[in-house]
Amino acid sequence: MNLVEVPLHAVAHARAGDKGNRSNISVIPYKAEAFAMLVEQVTEERVLAVFAHKGATSVRRYLLPRLPAMNFVIDNALEGGVNSSLGLDGHGKALSFLVLGDITVKVPVDFIPVNSPYRKQLTR
Amino acid sequence: MSKVYIGCGAGFAGDRFDAAVPVVKALAELKGERFLIYEVLAERTLAIAQRLKREHPDQGYSPFLDTYLPLVLADCHRHGIRIVTNMGAANPLGAARRVQALARELRIHGLKVAAVTGDDLLVSMSEADIRREPIIEGIALDDRTIVAANAYLGAGPIADALATGAHVVLVGRTTDAALSLGPLMHVHGWQAGDLDRLAQGTVCGHLLECGAQVSGAYFPDPGFKDVPDLDRVGFPIAEVDEDGSLIITKPPGTGGVVSRATVIEQLLYEVHDPHSYLTPDVVLDLGEVEVEEVGPNRVGVKGARGKPPPATLKATVCVDAGWLGEGEISYAGPNALARAQLAASVVRARCRAIGIGDPVRVEVLGTEAIFDSNSAARRPRIAQSAGGEYRVRAAVRSTKRKVAQQVSDEVLSLYCSGPAGGAGVRQHISPQVSTASILIDRARVHAQIIMVEAS
Numbered sequence: 001m002n003l004v005e006v007p008l009h010a011v012a013h014a015r016a017g018d019k020g021n022r023s024n025i026s027v028i029p030y031k032a033e034a035f036a037m038l039v040e041q042v043t044e045e046r047v048l049a050v051f052a053h054k055g056a057t058s059v060r061r062y063l064l065p066r067l068p069a070m071n072f073v074i075d076n077a078l079e080g081g082v083n084s085s086l087g088l089d090g091h092g093k094a095l096s097f098l099v100l101g102d103i104t105v106k107v108p109v110d111f112i113p114v115n116s117p118y119r120k121q122l123t124r
Numbered sequence: 125m126s127k128v129y130i131g132c133g134a135g136f137a138g139d140r141f142d143a144a145v146p147v148v149k150a151l152a153e154l155k156g157e158r159f160l161i162y163e164v165l166a167e168r169t170l171a172i173a174q175r176l177k178r179e180h181p182d183q184g185y186s187p188f189l190d191t192y193l194p195l196v197l198a199d200c201h202r203h204g205i206r207i208v209t210n211m212g213a214a215n216p217l218g219a220a221r222r223v224q225a226l227a228r229e230l231r232i233h234g235l236k237v238a239a240v241t242g243d244d245l246l247v248s249m250s251e252a253d254i255r256r257e258p259i260i261e262g263i264a265l266d267d268r269t270i271v272a273a274n275a276y277l278g279a280g281p282i283a284d285a286l287a288t289g290a291h292v293v294l295v296g297r298t299t300d301a302a303l304s305l306g307p308l309m310h311v312h313g314w315q316a317g318d319l320d321r322l323a324q325g326t327v328c329g330h331l332l333e334c335g336a337q338v339s340g341a342y343f344p345d346p347g348f349k350d351v352p353d354l355d356r357v358g359f360p361i362a363e364v365d366e367d368g369s370l371i372i373t374k375p376p377g378t379g380g381v382v383s384r385a386t387v388i389e390q391l392l393y394e395v396h397d398p399h400s401y402l403t404p405d406v407v408l409d410l411g412e413v414e415v416e417e418v419g420p421n422r423v424g425v426k427g428a429r430g431k432p433p434p435a436t437l438k439a440t441v442c443v444d445a446g447w448l449g450e451g452e453i454s455y456a457g458p459n460a461l462a463r464a465q466l467a468a469s470v471v472r473a474r475c476r477a478i479g480i481g482d483p484v485r486v487e488v489l490g491t492e493a494i495f496d497s498n499s500a501a502r503r504p505r506i507a508q509s510a511g512g513e514y515r516v517r518a519a520v521r522s523t524k525r526k527v528a529q530q531v532s533d534e535v536l537s538l539y540c541s542g543p544a545g546g547a548g549v550r551q552h553i554s555p556q557v558s559t560a561s562i563l564i565d566r567a568r569v570h571a572q573i574i575m576v577e578a579s
Contacts, residue, residue, distance in 0.1 A: 013349055013385065013389065014343065014389075015342070015389040015390070015392065016392055017392075017393045017394030017395070018394070019261065019394060019396065020261040020262050020559075020561070022261075022396070024392070024394060024395060024396055026388075026389060026392035026393070026395075027394075028385065028388050028389065028524070030385075053497045053499075053501035053502040054495065054497045055494065060397075062397060062398050062399070062409065064392075064398055064411065064413075066411075066412060066413065066414055067388050067391075067413070067415060067428075069388055069392060071392050071395060071396075071398055073396045073397070076367070078209065079497060079498060080263075082167075082168070082559075083263050083558040083559060084263070084521065084558065085444075086483065086484075086485035086498055086520070086521060087485065087487075087493075087494065087496070087497075087498070087517045087519075088489075088493075088494055088517065089494050091167060094494050094495065095495070097499060098495045101505055113348075116347070116348060117347045117348070
């Protein structure tokens, strides 16, 4: 199988939420058939590494195969969150795009939606 | 089978002021029990409301009441659409009185308005008792001044308030989902033991509580996730059967989209363990939930499972947390990045020189700074161009307003004492509230329904 390496953004979308100093980030593949491969590649360890610079201490991943979707819960990801963060984004609402941009995956090109700009980049 | 229709008019304090108008229009065309909910009470909003109430005892309800309700109150009453909202904030009774005054101004006759009280722990508990409860999340209370302390009521009191025949129900702190679950329990007669139905009703509330976040807003990513007519996005309407099965849709002729993708994003929003989402009414398990497109802008959701709710209620305690001081300045054109970085280093050096003891964050916006940490430990993923447009931001939190002002002023002084071309300074000094979550015994919380007559 021919695989291409692309940012997670090419094959999944995401939304971030917060409670205190804990962030949750859902990761939802555009195509259900991509789910198993994302489960293999988008691990708790890799997500924790993305948040290492913020002092995150642990990541728990929950799988929802019927949707399909993954939900990452990242402890101490928000430098105190709205209570004490000095950053602009105390809620961590932009962090869904940190995950989508910083994590890359190796997938068949078919997992990228046909009309995605990533497809055009790859065929150029 | 009778359906209940629930529309959402706002997903946070500050949501689009006229979003409910098309929702009310759509609900008016439908037969059956119909409700309009507004969710406007974030964790900190209540502290601001509580401060307001202390200064003006008749206030302390949501200032957005007068933004949202005059647009829809008459139409809702005419068409039998009942309103449930947490605009009561720190003063549900005051809010109910204000709704009656509005009704008089709008010449609406026979409006029944109910307030739900009992969430305010500063009324039912001593401060010392509140401080004794274990904190499950958030900051230590220490000796900080408690501004507000409110338990999350469940859907039961809302259902009870609707049972009085009230057309408008004003609550303070409840779970956001209760704004929908209350009407569903009331109409469908769901009881505490109907756990799977309560679970579906909670899913319904969770999907509606952020307004258009389920119907195409907070979703668009142009080229990747496109949504039509975001400027007139339709706020959601749920159709819920007696067995709990539900469909999310939106008013005809509005922008936005309701799809599997928009619903799934919202389904997991602010959820941690999806198998154990705790509410005062039910512990929700999303593990078997199925989301299916059943028509254009119509998405069915089923399969939520419920377990008995916890013995305790969550409460949020808000305390004074000093001041946040911020200052920003822009640099643009050739070599802008280097000028912005020089400005940032000047502010850092100045804060050290004048002896600012609190941690100061100085960052260059335009370099993915929003992803970075206070220690600037992250390298931006996307290569930065030397020119372009960059904005320097400094921020500090301090118990002293003076310190917040000093740091902000160090950015202001860059106008004449910083790098070339500094422009567009903005300064912001704002009082801060921090929160902690505690768990309290249900026996300490007594919800009350108070009818407020026309004035």
